[in-house]
Amino acid sequence: MNLKILLVDDSRTIRNIQKNTLKTLGITDVTEAADGLEALSCLANARPDLMLVDWNMPNMDGITLIKKVRETDKALPIIMVTTEAEKSRVLTAVKAGVNNYVVKPFTAETLSEKIQQTMTKCGAAASAS
Amino acid sequence: MDVTFVNAFVGSILNVFKTMLNVEVKVGKPLLKEAELVSAEVSGIIGLSGEVQGSVILSFDMPVACAVASTFAGAELDPDSADFTDALGELANMVAGNAKKDFHGYEASISLPSVIIGKGHRVSQSKVSPFLVIPCATKLGNFNVEVALITSKVPATAGA
Numbered sequence: 001m002n003l004k005i006l007l008v009d010d011s012r013t014i015r016n017i018q019k020n021t022l023k024t025l026g027i028t029d030v031t032e033a034a035d036g037l038e039a040l041s042c043l044a045n046a047r048p049d050l051m052l053v054d055w056n057m058p059n060m061d062g063i064t065l066i067k068k069v070r071e072t073d074k075a076l077p078i079i080m081v082t083t084e085a086e087k088s089r090v091l092t093a094v095k096a097g098v099n100n101y102v103v104k105p106f107t108a109e110t111l112s113e114k115i116q117q118t119m120t121k122c123g124a125a126a127s128a129s
Numbered sequence: 130m131d132v133t134f135v136n137a138f139v140g141s142i143l144n145v146f147k148t149m150l151n152v153e154v155k156v157g158k159p160l161l162k163e164a165e166l167v168s169a170e171v172s173g174i175i176g177l178s179g180e181v182q183g184s185v186i187l188s189f190d191m192p193v194a195c196a197v198a199s200t201f202a203g204a205e206l207d208p209d210s211a212d213f214t215d216a217l218g219e220l221a222n223m224v225a226g227n228a229k230k231d232f233h234g235y236e237a238s239i240s241l242p243s244v245i246i247g248k249g250h251r252v253s254q255s256k257v258s259p260f261l262v263i264p265c266a267t268k269l270g271n272f273n274v275e276v277a278l279i280t281s282k283v284p285a286t287a288g289a
Binding site: 011057084 | 144145148149201202203204211212215216218219222223225226227229230236239241
């Protein structure tokens with residue numbers, strides 16, 4: 001997969017784990033941000049093909065970030081990757097505008113599957129519109 | 130402490146270590162402690178707020194903390210590096226976050242993690258007693274998960 005990814009998580013360990021998974025999918029064009037504010041700066045410089053976002057982060061959390069992104073970009077594929085696993089939290093994230101949801105802890109297979117699923121869905125939606 | 134919470138944490142510890150570290154955990158019989166505990170050398174701490182308040186502490190001796198952090202990160206981690214505390218903080222985050230999905234009927238939020246390093250340090254839980262100590266044995270060494278929680282509502286019952 002030849003994709004540009006924006007990886008947003010305050011844990012470098014998790015970003016590294018996710019980068020390793022992305023590498024197995026052939027994705028090496030990865031930009032990292034440690035919170036929502038950093039992510040907004042990255043987005044101002046370049047639009048990625050997919051954004052992976054944690055929920056709980058300092059300075060600006062993932063939900064606030066997603067709401068801000070959706071004010072101007074309805075189409076950017078976004079996957080939330082978080083420890084928040086309750087149904088009420090998933091609903092909140094969907095309302096904010098995520099396209100898919102991965103609960104931590106996750107396996108490399110689960111993350112890969114969700115990325116492929118999301119890109120297929122969003123790709124199909126883009127070509128239908 | 131409600132058995133729901135005990136089961137939630139035991140299930141979460143097993144799940145997080147198996148999924149992220151490929152390590153089986155043998156969980157011993159949880160113990161209740163009245164007195165303040167002297168924690169091991171490294172503590173990964175997450176606070177809980179909302180209808181369940183308190184904290185969760187992953188408490189390790191240094192060699193076990195190094196082995197656990199390195200296995201989680203997939204690279205040898207030096208205890209003086211920022212990545213060492215990052216890995217243990219994230220692990221505590223996952224254990225607490227994964228457990229709270231099974232707090233049936235209670236809404237809770239988790240804090241960002243903190244990691245404290247130092248021999249003989251104490252983590253005070255002034256409002257919460259007794260503490261629950263969950264002993265965990267793994268091939269990487271033994272550690273404890275200390276849980277101190279109070280609830281601030283009667284849980285919703287099924288069908289209510």
